[in-house]
Amino acid sequence: MATVKLATLVIRTVAKPISSQLKSQAKQHPAFRNLCVSLAQRMHTAEVSLRTNILGEPARAHVRPLSETRAIENGANALAEGFLFSVAAALIVGESFRASRAQSKRRDDVDDRLDELATSVSSLRDTVEQLKQTLEELEGEWERNDELQRIVERVVEIGLRGGWVE
Numbered sequence: 001m002a003t004v005k006l007a008t009l010v011i012r013t014v015a016k017p018i019s020s021q022l023k024s025q026a027k028q029h030p031a032f033r034n035l036c037v038s039l040a041q042r043m044h045t046a047e048v049s050l051r052t053n054i055l056g057e058p059a060r061a062h063v064r065p066l067s068e069t070r071a072i073e074n075g076a077n078a079l080a081e082g083f084l085f086s087v088a089a090a091l092i093v094g095e096s097f098r099a100s101r102a103q104s105k106r107r108d109d110v111d112d113r114l115d116e117l118a119t120s121v122s123s124l125r126d127t128v129e130q131l132k133q134t135l136e137e138l139e140g141e142w143e144r145n146d147e148l149q150r151i152v153e154r155v156v157e158i159g160l161r162g163g164w165v166e
Contacts, residue, residue, distance in 0.1 A: 004098065008091050015087040019080040026076035036075025041065055043078060 026032040048063045066074065 004095070008095070011087065011091060015084055019083050022083055023076040023080040026079055027072055032076075032079075033072055036079060037068060037071040038075070039078055040071035040073075040075035043074065044071075 026036045044066050045063050051057050065071070
């Protein structure tokens with residue numbers, strides 16, 4: 001558990017410099033720069049539209065685009081923040097998956113233990129039933145022995161009275 005948390009912390013720490021590198025590459029590389037400008041202009045247009053609709057600002061027929069420098073900066077920031085967000089989201093999903101898997105394993109272990117206990121209870125029930133049958137058989141034999149003992153005592157008593165001793 002501690003190693004997972006430590007690994008998460010390391011990944012987050014490593015993601016920050018990568019994000020900064022993405023930001024600097026976005027400013028230098030032409031394809032990244034075009035992507036950043038396009039992204040920033042779309043975000044700016046959406047922001048102005050939302051402000052107009054939600055806050056009730058006066059409607060504008062034409063949204064003035066951002067300057068290229070500002071658009072590159074805003075787009076690079078959006079890419080960097082998006083990267084950090086993606087890393088954090090992936091770590092959360094990974095941790096959720098790991099916790100779910102651990103919980104599933106625990107549940108399986110409990111199910112196995114319950115099955116073992118059910119088997120033990122069944123075996124003990126069988127043993128108790130066998131012991132009850134044996135006890136009933138022994139009690140029957142004890143009753144027969146008691147009856148035979150009474151018969152023998154009666155025969156001896158009758159015989160002694162009848163003169164067997166002489």
